[in-house]
Amino acid sequence: MIAAVGHFEQDTAVERIGPGRWRAGASAAWNIGENANGGYAVSPVLRAMAELAEHPDPLSVTAHFLRPLRPDGRDLEITAEVVRAGRSLTVMRASLAHDGADRIVVLGGFGDLTARTAPGVVGHVALAPPRLAPPEECVPRAELAQGVDLPILERVDVRIDPASAVSGERDDAVMAGWIRFADGEPPTARNLFLFADAFPPSVVPRLGAVGWVPTLEMTVHVRARPAPGWIAARFECDDLADGRMIESGSLWDATGRLVARSRQLGLVLGG
Amino acid sequence: MIAAVGHFEQDTAVERIGPGRWRAGASAAWNIGENANGGYAVSPVLRAMAELAEHPDPLSVTAHFLRPLRPDGRDLEITAEVVRAGRSLTVMRASLAHDGADRIVVLGGFGDLTARTAPGVVGHVALAPPRLAPPEECVPRAELAQGVDLPILERVDVRIDPASAVSGERDDAVMAGWIRFADGEPPTARNLFLFADAFPPSVVPRLGAVGWVPTLEMTVHVRARPAPGWIAARFECDDLADGRMIESGSLWDATGRLVARSRQLGLVLGG
Numbered sequence: 049m050i051a052a053v054g055h056f057e058q059d060t061a062v063e064r065i066g067p068g069r070w071r072a073g074a075s076a077a078w079n080i081g082e083n084a085n086g087g088y089a090v091s092p093v094l095r096a097m098a099e100l101a102e103h104p105d106p107l108s109v110t111a112h113f114l115r116p117l118r119p120d121g122r123d124l125e126i127t128a129e130v131v132r133a134g135r136s137l138t139v140m141r142a143s144l145a146h147d148g149a150d151r152i153v154v155l156g157g158f159g160d161l162t163a164r165t166a167p168g169v170v171g172h173v174a175l176a177p178p179r180l181a182p183p184e185e186c187v188p189r190a191e192l193a194q195g196v197d198l199p200i201l202e203r204v205d206v207r208i209d210p211a212s213a214v215s216g217e218r219d220d221a222v223m224a225g226w227i228r229f230a231d232g233e234p235p236t237a238r239n240l241f242l243f244a245d246a247f248p249p250s251v252v253p254r255l256g257a258v259g260w261v262p263t264l265e266m267t268v269h270v271r272a273r274p275a276p277g278w279i280a281a282r283f284e285c286d287d288l289a290d291g292r293m294i295e296s297g298s299l300w301d302a303t304g305r306l307v308a309r310s311r312q313l314g315l316v317l318g319g
Numbered sequence: 320m321i322a323a324v325g326h327f328e329q330d331t332a333v334e335r336i337g338p339g340r341w342r343a344g345a346s347a348a349w350n351i352g353e354n355a356n357g358g359y360a361v362s363p364v365l366r367a368m369a370e371l372a373e374h375p376d377p378l379s380v381t382a383h384f385l386r387p388l389r390p391d392g393r394d395l396e397i398t399a400e401v402v403r404a405g406r407s408l409t410v411m412r413a414s415l416a417h418d419g420a421d422r423i424v425v426l427g428g429f430g431d432l433t434a435r436t437a438p439g440v441v442g443h444v445a446l447a448p449p450r451l452a453p454p455e456e457c458v459p460r461a462e463l464a465q466g467v468d469l470p471i472l473e474r475v476d477v478r479i480d481p482a483s484a485v486s487g488e489r490d491d492a493v494m495a496g497w498i499r500f501a502d503g504e505p506p507t508a509r510n511l512f513l514f515a516d517a518f519p520p521s522v523v524p525r526l527g528a529v530g531w532v533p534t535l536e537m538t539v540h541v542r543a544r545p546a547p548g549w550i551a552a553r554f555e556c557d558d559l560a561d562g563r564m565i566e567s568g569s570l571w572d573a574t575g576r577l578v579a580r581s582r583q584l585g586l587v588l589g590g
Contacts, residue, residue, distance in 0.1 A: 107563070108536040108584045110381040110426055112410045114403040131414075131424050132385045137535060139383045139424065141412065143402075153402050153410065155381055155426040157536060157584075165562030168589045171526040173492055173559040221444055255442040264408060265379040265428060267538050269565055269584055271558060287542060287577060288444040291436030292378070294540055294580050296567070306558060309565050311582050313379045313428075313540055318439045 054233025055203055056242070060091040062099070062126060070096040070126040074119035074146065077203055078242075081196040083116040086152075086263050087245030088200070093142050093154050094238050096126045101138035101158035105237045109156035110267040117144070117151045136163065161237060161273055177300040178282045180209045183226045187213040192248065195257060204246050205230045216256025221285040223250040226278045234276040237307075240299060241268045243279055244310035250283040250295050251316060258316050261293075266312035277302030283310075291316050325504025326474055327513070331362040333370070333397060341367040341397040345390035345417065348474055349513075352467040354387040357423075357534050358516030359471070364413050364425050365509050367397045372409035372429035376508045380427035381538040388415070388422045407434065432508060432544055448571040449553045451480045454497045458484040463519065466528060475517050476501045487527025492556040494521040497549045505547040506572070512539045514550055514570060515581035521554040521566050522587060529587050532564075537583035548573030554581075562587050 059075040070092075078088035090111045098104065117124075128142035142154040180186070186207035190198065193215070208225040211218075227243050228235070235243065249261040283297040297310035330346040341363075349359035361382045369375065388395075399413035413425040451457070457478035461469065464486070479496040482489075498514050499506070506514065520532040554568040568581035 108383075110536075110538060112379075112402070112426060112428060114405075114410060131383070131421060134385075139385060141424070141426075150402060153412070153426060155383060155412075155424060157383060161561075163561070165586045166588045169562035169587060170589050171522065171529070171559055171587060173522075173525070173556055173564070175557045251442065251444075254444070258442070265381075267381060267582065269582075271560060271563075271565070285444055286446045287580060288442055289542060289577075290432075290434070291440035292542075293444070294542070306560075309558060309582075311538065311540075311580075315436045316440060316442060317437045318441050 054229055054231050056229055056233055056239055060095055062092050062095045064099065068127055068129050071123045072126060074117065074124050076119040077199055079119065079199045082118055084119055085200050085245060086113055086266065087242035089117045089144065089152055090154065090241050091239065092124065093126055093144050093152065094241065096128045097140050097142050097156060097158060098238065100128050100130055100140060102133055103138050103158040103160050105159055105161040105273065106270050107157050107159040108269050109154060109241060110265065111152050111154045112265045113152055113263050115149060115151050117146055122147065161270065175298055175306050177280050177304050178224050180224055180226065180280055183207045183278055186210065186225055189248065195259065200246065203230055206246055212253050214253050216254065218253040221251045221254040222282065223247050223253065224282040226280055228278050235274040235279055237270045237273045240270050240308040243281065243299060244268050244297050244308060247281060247283055250285045251288065251293060258318060261314045261316055264313045264315065266310060269309045270307065271309065272305050272307045274301035274307045275303045288316060325500055325502050327500055327504055327510055331366055333363050333366045335370065339398055339400050343395045343397060345388065345395050347390040348470055350390065350470045353389055355390055356471050356516060357384055357537065358513035360388045360415065360423060361425065361512050362510065363395065364397055364415050364423065365512065367399045368411050368413055368427060368429060369509065371399050371401055371411060373404050374409050374429040374431050376430055376432040376544065377541050378428050378430040379540050380425060380512060381536065382423050382425045383536045384423055384534050386420060386422050388417055393418065432541065446569055446577050448551050448575050449495050451495055451497065451551055454478045454549055457481065457496055460519065466530065471517065474501055477517055483524050485524050487525065489524040492522045492525040493553065494518050494524065495553040498552055499549050506545040506550055508541045508544045511541050511570060511579040514552065515539050515568050515579060518552060518554055521556045522559065522564060529589060532585045532587055535584045535586065537581060540580045541578065542580065543576050543578045545572035545578045546574045559587060
């Protein structure tokens with residue numbers, strides 16, 4: 049059964065309290081341990097930015113994670129301002145604060161994913177979806193050793209492809225699988241940032257348990273509005289040096305269409 | 320002969336004129352047609368950010384290009400502010416204006432590329448450099464049809480691998496080759512943004528001449544300080560839909576070390 053208003057929609061709602069200012073609740077239901085998942089924490093900021101923008105879809109969103117966000121019942125404070133409102137793109141700065149300290153700063157451009165850039169545009173290049181075992185043959189994330197409580201797994205259903213559901217056994221560092229909201233809420237362009245940040249670190253299949261991998265910065269490019277159903281996802285770390293890794297991800301909807309790309313700079317602290 | 324102060328160093332100099340405010344000259348020597356190359360235009364902003372940061376190296380820099388910058392002898396105005404100064408990372412917002420209008424907005428984190436994130440860090444993953452013809456067997460960019468004057472080629476020596484020096488003849492969209500400063504100035508962490516934005520569009524080998532491909536947003540992750548000598552570079556567009564493309568790039572120094580990753584959202588307008 050599909051809820052009339054899903055948990056994600058409800059738990060990322062924002063209320064405008066002044067020019068360029070919003071407040072939002074912070075639910076602990078999307079936590080990784082005691083901290084909010086980063087993709088969830090960015091999501092109310094995207095809602096505020098969407099209220100400000102002339103355009104509906106986040107085309108390019110960069111978030112720097114300054115400090116963890118620990119939901120404690122007190123409101124989040126969001127600010128957002130338009131840097132430039134163009135014909136096809138609105139560029140905005142935004143920030144999320146809690147308990148008097150900035151937690152996330154965002155720079156992003158919103159546009160319309162249903163519009164072409166020019167009438168005469170030619171050329172199409174599409175990254176093919178990965179070969180994955182079907183969701184029912186994948187490993188639910190909750191069954192993997194995590195080293196931390198994951199309340200978020202009550203909200204998102206994450207299934208790991210058997211080839212990725214290993215620890216320190218592979219030469220490559222690839223994490224692939226499926227994701228959807230547990231309550232049946234269909235995916236939208238604005239929740240793909242969350243879906244791009246809800247899988248185990250891609251270094252685990254190669255390095256084994258590495259503990260918490262904090263994200264310093266993450267950029268998500270939304271490429272199309274997703275169709276209802278499972279989202280297939282593939283993340284790879286092909287670049288790790290001195291404890292700093294680049295992880296690149298791609299997400300496809302149930303029709304096989306590429307719907308988002310992600311890239312993050314994260315810290316592998318070890319142990 | 321290596322100049323005592325190279326052209327790049329000189330043409331990206333900034334002068335602090337107040338708290339969080341700098342002015343800079345804008346040289347037309349780095350132009351693509353009548354507009355400044357985007358990577359060059361970002362570079363004085365990185366200089367200002369480096370003056371503000373506790374840390375020397377740009378680890379993650381995202382720039383949104385709002386409007387073209389046309390150097391006309393008048394100063395550029397740069398603003399930068401620290402969002403958070405942490406132990407290992409300084410996160411900053413910045414902007415570049417000219418003729419009364421913002422041209423570029425930047426969000427970036429600076430750190431120290433010579434420091435490890437933690438003493439016990441294990442694991443190393445390195446992307447291998449591409450197989451390229453040696454620079455002397457590559458095609459100087461100036462010899463390729465460009466459809467636009469490229470004064471910048473007096474400043475940077477760009478050599479295109481023969482496999483990429485084609486127009487509309489390939490199934491893949493890959494642009495690879497070599498780059499260095501024409502005056503012998505050695506590469507640094509702060510000029511890799513320029514080097515990541517100085518090659519022809521990667522869609523050309525597949526689609527043929529596509530005209531100007533404006534960059535909406537570009538993120539560069541610097542991974543290591545480069546050794547002197549040629550930089551090898553490889554860019555690929557594996558995702559183009561409705562005229563919006565994602566181009567991902569990697570740069571390696573003369574020792575074969577991966578020194579930067581890039582990703583941009585660009586517009587293929589066609590014709």
